[in-house]
Amino acid sequence: MNNRRNFLTGAGAITAVVATAAVSRVAMAALPEAVMQTKPDTMAPLVPSTGRPYNPVITLNGWTLPWRMNAGVKEFHLVAEPVVRELAPGFKGHLWGYNGQSPGPTIEVVEGDRVRIFVTNKLPEHTSVHWHGQRLPNGMDGVSGLNQKAIPVGKTYVYEFVARRPGTFMYHPHADEMTQMAMGMMGFWITHPKAKHPLIDEVDRDFVFLLNAYDIDPGAYTPKIMTMLDFNIWSWNSRVFPGIDPLVVRKNDKVRIRIGNLTMTNHPIHLHGHEFLVTGTDGGPTPKTTRQYEVTTDVAVGQMRQIEFLADEEGDWAFHCHKSHHTMNAMGHDVPTLIGVDHRKIVKDITNVIPDYMVMGERGMADMAEMDMPLPDNTAKMMTGEGPFGSVEMGGMFSMVKVRKDQKPGDYKDPGWYKHPAGTVAYEWTGALPDPARFASEGGQSMKAQNMPAKEIEVQVRKPVRGGKDAHSGMKH
Numbered sequence: 239m240n241n242r243r244n245f246l247t248g249a250g251a252i253t254a255v256v257a258t259a260a261v262s263r264v265a266m267a268a269l270p271e272a273v274m275q276t277k278p279d280t281m282a283p284l285v286p287s288t289g290r291p292y293n294p295v296i297t298l299n300g301w302t303l304p305w306r307m308n309a310g311v312k313e314f315h316l317v318a319e320p321v322v323r324e325l326a327p328g329f330k331g332h333l334w335g336y337n338g339q340s341p342g343p344t345i346e347v348v349e350g351d352r353v354r355i356f357v358t359n360k361l362p363e364h365t366s367v368h369w370h371g372q373r374l375p376n377g378m379d380g381v382s383g384l385n386q387k388a389i390p391v392g393k394t395y396v397y398e399f400v401a402r403r404p405g406t407f408m409y410h411p412h413a414d415e416m417t418q419m420a421m422g423m424m425g426f427w428i429t430h431p432k433a434k435h436p437l438i439d440e441v442d443r444d445f446v447f448l449l450n451a452y453d454i455d456p457g458a459y460t461p462k463i464m465t466m467l468d469f470n471i472w473s474w475n476s477r478v479f480p481g482i483d484p485l486v487v488r489k490n491d492k493v494r495i496r497i498g499n500l501t502m503t504n505h506p507i508h509l510h511g512h513e514f515l516v517t518g519t520d521g522g523p524t525p526k527t528t529r530q531y532e533v534t535t536d537v538a539v540g541q542m543r544q545i546e547f548l549a550d551e552e553g554d555w556a557f558h559c560h561k562s563h564h565t566m567n568a569m570g571h572d573v574p575t576l577i578g579v580d581h582r583k584i585v586k587d588i589t590n591v592i593p594d595y596m597v598m599g600e601r602g603m604a605d606m607a608e609m610d611m612p613l614p615d616n617t618a619k620m621m622t623g624e625g626p627f628g629s630v631e632m633g634g635m636f637s638m639v640k641v642r643k644d645q646k647p648g649d650y651k652d653p654g655w656y657k658h659p660a661g662t663v664a665y666e667w668t669g670a671l672p673d674p675a676r677f678a679s680e681g682g683q684s685m686k687a688q689n690m691p692a693k694e695i696e697v698q699v700r701k702p703v704r705g706g707k708d709a710h711s712g713m714k715h
């Protein structure tokens with residue numbers, strides 16, 4: 239009865255009329271099982287065994303929520319709750335999420351499906367779920383206070399609507415959003431087309447992940463929720479490199495990757511070795527005339543982007559956010575640039591006082607990846623990840639698209655490192671070197687020091703004369 243009462247008061251008068259019949263059916267049946275997931279692995283795509291068929295997506299370091307069919311309605315059960323998420327091996331976050339994980343499970347339905355989602359609130363405060371990008375009755379849009387009462391602690395609310403347009407969507411709370419999204423509450427939603435769609439191609443592999451960000455002090459477990467800009471954990475599906483699984487594909491597969499951004503800044507997502515088309519946005523599939531080949535696409539805050547390419551080049555291709563600070567793990571941002579600074583004298587003085595003192599950065603920051611500095615417990619190294627040729631010196635929003643000709647269809651297992659054919663890897667030159675072409679400047683290789691200004695310079699600022707002559711061109715405005 240609780241469900242029924244909450245549903246009716248929450249949904250408002252208009253949708254209550256639509257939902258009355260559904261609610262009585264709901265009241266007869268027990269809640270669908272709340273399926274939980276505690277492992278951060280990439281789970282195999284969930285091939286639909288009931289409902290209409292579709293080609294399932296694969297959620298990077300995530301999973302798809304199973305459903306049950308109830309008189310033609312697809313029923314899901316989301317549980318909003320505190321979770322422990324492994325962000326990378328050896329680094330855990332105390333987050334909030336759904337069904338044991340942050341982000342929550344991906345929800346996959348087919349265009350035209352009637353969907354009923356039970357949302358149980360096990361958080362310490364009220365919540366709601368907004369179905370980002372969907373066409374639905376206003377009372378199902380999930381903005382607490384505006385479209386419904388917030389779901390109180392311990393209660394279950396029901397959302398019900400028809401998935402009207404195919405595409406890529408997200409879900410997240412619209413109640414104390416700042417806290418709940420900073421804590422990791424979000425998930426993906428895919429509506430597959432009901433029939434062959436002129437703008438939606440069939441693909442061999444269809445990956446999805448969310449861009450999210452946290453501010454977790456080294457050694458701490460809980461994100462700081464008041465942070466607006468200076469995040470230190472830049473993650474995909476609440477994982478950071480080297481904890482993000484590779485996107486494994488078979489050579490000549492047609493690949494789709496769907497990316498949603500629920501951080502507070504934009505992320506230019508960059509793929510190596512291939513060109514892709516942006517085939518879909520928040521609004522659905524893009525018209526074919528607007529598509530152009532890209533190697534980087536910016537995913538702005540609150541946006542979804544869907545890219546497609548033919549994976550016809552074998553190898554381990556880097557795939558990452560192009561903001562270089564976003565491919566780093568936690569670091570102190572107030573570290574000064576020390577390149578070229580000679581520390582020998584000062585280090586000697588400091589080690590008299592602090593024997594363990596270590597200076598960083600006078601040759602660049604690559605030392606960070608090579609040195610095994612003692613870190614506080616539960617801290618991801620800033621630059622890390624061991625590749626076949628040494629440290630990859632990355633963190634954060636970085637993974638790889640691994641293209642293999644012998645990868646079996648439907649096999650997503652990591653094939654290990656790419657074995658380069660002989661003679662196709664950059665190598666050291668040990669022969670005689672030709673003189674490099676170099677701009678012959680007066681100061682040689684380095685910039686000549688100049689004392690500027692040599693003498694005092696007077697600057698005159700002249701205001702343009704309105705309606706008069708332009709001093710530079712003599713033209714009348």
Ligand SMILES: [Cu+2]
Pocket residue numbers: 472504505506559560561564635
């Ligand atoms: Cu970024």
